[in-house]
Amino acid sequence: MNAISLKNLFSFEKTPLNLLMAFVTVALVAAFFSGAVIYILHGHHAYNVTRQHPWGLLISMYVFFVVSSTGLCIISSIGHVFGIKEFQQIGKRAIAGAIITISSGFAVIGLEIGHPVTMLIYNVLTPGLTSAIWWMGTLYGLYLTFICLEFFFLAIKENHTFSKIFGICGLLVGLAAHSNLGAVFGFLISRPSANGVFYPVYFILSAMITGCYLIFLMYGFKYKMNFPEKVRVMLVKLSKILGMLLAVLIFFEVWKILTALYGDMPERAATIMHAIKHPNFWFGELTLGMLIPFVVILVSNAQAIKATVYASITGMVGIFFMRYGLVHDTLLYPMTTLKRAEYQLAPSFVDYFPSATEFMIGFGGIGLSLIMYYFADKIFNLDESEETHH
Numbered sequence: 001m002n003a004i005s006l007k008n009l010f011s012f013e014k015t016p017l018n019l020l021m022a023f024v025t026v027a028l029v030a031a032f033f034s035g036a037v038i039y040i041l042h043g044h045h046a047y048n049v050t051r052q053h054p055w056g057l058l059i060s061m062y063v064f065f066v067v068s069s070t071g072l073c074i075i076s077s078i079g080h081v082f083g084i085k086e087f088q089q090i091g092k093r094a095i096a097g098a099i100i101t102i103s104s105g106f107a108v109i110g111l112e113i114g115h116p117v118t119m120l121i122y123n124v125l126t127p128g129l130t131s132a133i134w135w136m137g138t139l140y141g142l143y144l145t146f147i148c149l150e151f152f153f154l155a156i157k158e159n160h161t162f163s164k165i166f167g168i169c170g171l172l173v174g175l176a177a178h179s180n181l182g183a184v185f186g187f188l189i190s191r192p193s194a195n196g197v198f199y200p201v202y203f204i205l206s207a208m209i210t211g212c213y214l215i216f217l218m219y220g221f222k223y224k225m226n227f228p229e230k231v232r233v234m235l236v237k238l239s240k241i242l243g244m245l246l247a248v249l250i251f252f253e254v255w256k257i258l259t260a261l262y263g264d265m266p267e268r269a270a271t272i273m274h275a276i277k278h279p280n281f282w283f284g285e286l287t288l289g290m291l292i293p294f295v296v297i298l299v300s301n302a303q304a305i306k307a308t309v310y311a312s313i314t315g316m317v318g319i320f321f322m323r324y325g326l327v328h329d330t331l332l333y334p335m336t337t338l339k340r341a342e343y344q345l346a347p348s349f350v351d352y353f354p355s356a357t358e359f360m361i362g363f364g365g366i367g368l369s370l371i372m373y374y375f376a377d378k379i380f381n382l383d384e385s386e387e388t389h390h
Helices: 014-046 057-080 083-109 116-125 131-155 160-186 198-220 229-264 268-276 280-300 305-330 356-377
Strands: none
Touching: 014 116, 014 229, 014 268, 057 131, 057 198, 057 305, 057 356, 083 131, 083 198, 083 356, 116 131, 131 160, 131 356, 160 198, 198 229, 198 280, 198 305, 198 356, 229 280, 229 305, 268 305, 280 305
């Protein structure tokens, strides 16, 4: 840990970018707490979720944060769990990022479920072993415990035996938790567009991609695009991994869409068709999230690190649209129980747009992540120390 006083905790280099980041972070954190107060006063009436569309922006943001956390955990394990030398330098920073992003995810979801405290009590007292959501809460709780212990032994105690043991535990439980989160969607029998084996695998894949984007952003910001040789070598390798993962993701998406449209299955085909016509999909998810980073890596043969850092910004915006689409598209199709023709007009697709409070809490979670990362960077030495190799 660094020796630190209150004064230098809040002092930083006043470059235009740093000042902009500071302003954005404070604004987002303020938005989060304002949104939290509105929610405490008004409950779910502050949100635009309905019985027809019960999951909204906050569920999307929760998925966004835990995907980021699992991704950082997987990428960090390349170095200090699997022992690939070039990646050992990112261990502490990536695990700190994993702890921060999952904590932000918990903060966001805590304001979505009605009784987070009661949930914790009954999660233990009356476990629902057949519920994917029970497993999600339990496994993510375990995962957070393991990665905190891993960080403790890696960054504070510098005990590499224990950090590796907890790293392996964190990685395995993180993979289980995250594929299980995909299963929360995959188990939706009444929603053919989501139901099936696609999501558990896709969640792990998109997590690894998100982890790569975040590592690029962290190091791009840290070194102000002027990378030391050691970091450059690592980022070039990471860029190659990212390119391969993006190719697999594009392949996944193509087959997901083709199988959904094939045979024009009622509901499933209509839902996917409606979703892929929307700008959120072809501009947000496809162009920003996959194609721009993929083309940058492909054209430069993974050598253009600066361009890849900028592409990672569009990538993270695309990942947000991916998560939003995941939740919204699943719930698009109207569910009716009455005989349509006799009693009511054919229903149209369910409309949903997040309320101001949802935006405040959802994007405020990004502010929480940024401020926690800033403090973590100040308080802990997140770079590789010399004795790591001895």
